[in-house]
Amino acid sequence: MAILTRFWVDESGATAIEYALIGTLASVAILGGVMALSGNLGLVFDAVATAFTNAMPS
DSSP: HHHHHHHOOOTHHHHHHHHHHHHHHHHHHHHHHHHHHHHHHHHHHHHHHHHHHSSSOO
16 A cells, blocks of 8 residues: 555656657647648649749740
8 A cells, every 4th residue: 555655646757747748739739730731731732833834934
């Protein structure tokens, strides 16, 4: 029982775990944003490429 109590009150490593959770949350948010914008971003790049192609003199 003393081992469980000591484990429960021990806070060493808590900061590392908190930073890991924050990093994971940020990664998930960035990934979600990239996935949401990926289709539209491809259309934008295609439009820019078409505009450059049409702007070049033949």
